[in-house]
Amino acid sequence: MFFKSNITNYSKAALILENGDIFTGVGVGKKGKTIGEVCFNTAMTGYQEAITDPSYASQILMFTFPHIGITGVNKEDNESKKIYLNGVIFRSLSNDYSNWRGLNSLNSWLKQNKVVGITDINTRDLTIKIREMGALNATIVNGVDKNTNFKEILAETSKWKGIKNIDLAKKVSCKLPYVYKNKKNSRELINIVAIDYGCKKNILDLFDSNNFRITVVPCNYKYEQIIKHKPSGVFLSNGPGDPFATSKYALKAISKIIQNNIPIFGICLGHQLLALALNAKTIKMHHGHHGVNQPVKYMTNKKIEITSQNHGFMIDIKSLPKHLRVSHISLFDKVIQGIEHKNKPFFSIQYHPESSPGPHDSRYLFEKFKNLIDKNRYAQKKRY
Secondary structure (H helix, E strand, O other): OOEEOOOOOOOEEEEEEOOOOEEEEEEEEOOEEEEEEEEEEOOOOOHHHHHOOHHHOOEEEEEOOOOEOOOOEOOOOOOOOOOOOOEEEOOOEOOEEOOOOOOEOHHHHHHHOOOEEEEOOOHHHHHHHHHHHOOEEEEEEEOOOOOOOHHHHHHHHHHOOOOOOOEOHHHHOOOOOEEEOOOOOOOOOEEEEEEEOOOOHHHHHHHHHOOEEEEEEEOOOOHHHHHOOOOOEEEEOOOOEOHHHHHHHHHHHHHHHHHOOOOEEEEOHHHHHHHHHOOOOEEEEEEEEEEEEEEEEEOOOOOEEEEEEEEEEEEOHHHOOOOEEEEEEEOOOOOEEEEEEOOOOEEEEOOEOOOOOOOOOOOHHHHHHHHHHHHOOOOHHHHO
16 A cells, blocks of 8 residues: 655755756755755665765765655664755655555655755766766755856855865764663673764664673763773774864874774774774775675685675775785775774774665674674773
């Protein structure tokens, strides 16, 4: 059975790129204007998880799959309590939905969450432009009329500062520490601290299901505050923005964690911050990796993993110091997808092993972190 959406009134909309190209279409979500950096996601499913992923903060997310929204939205699949992206682009947005968990249409949900969007544009053409020219600044106008000044909008779009050299972790991080426990667990738990640079809910769920007790702390927490929780390990989460900008305050705590030999596991932005703390460098990518079908090679056993990715920055392989080894590499473009310290209990990956949405090939990494902590058990009485 199909449930009709209650959204019936659409408006004219336009997408204005910084190079002057204009795509006209139909407005969805909130009426108004929004500006951001356009990136494309190749996933066929998981649009609700993607839209609520804090890593997309300040970006306009385009879905390359031609028809989005057929299962509606539900209460369970949000990755954060708030939507942080700046806008959405679709080839075709379904006005109907059918799913046993569906509670609302995607269009109504976008409007409720004040997200500006556009549909009915040639996303194939736009994807090719981004692939060839790199990530572009753009403005979506939902509510185009005779008074819309495209020259003025183009000027604003071209001047927008973008996300390079911008710290966005503080925008999406929790403000106070909290203990995350999704389910009751009677087994002995491993105590870790998760530094929240924009952490996804399903990452915390995976830690919880692997018998970790997780204390989540703000991104700007000091080492002295972190250590009060007596962690056996520290997790550096995913998040948005330029890692170099975030590192200006984040490295103070991470460097002390490294000095005290506390096991570290980093994902996405956390991976890049760990690399910076260990004297590597990061750079902005041409158009990034965003999708759930990204092949990665695990260098230790030569196995291929299909991974879920969402990043616009990467580690500069030329900057990698001798004490680090590449553990995973992209089979698309040889971008570093994982590093590990040769002698100490620190490792990280660029992609998202919680795979929500996406394949489950890489969930062994949570067990790897657990084993690393077990092998590195230190005398807590001396440390604390």
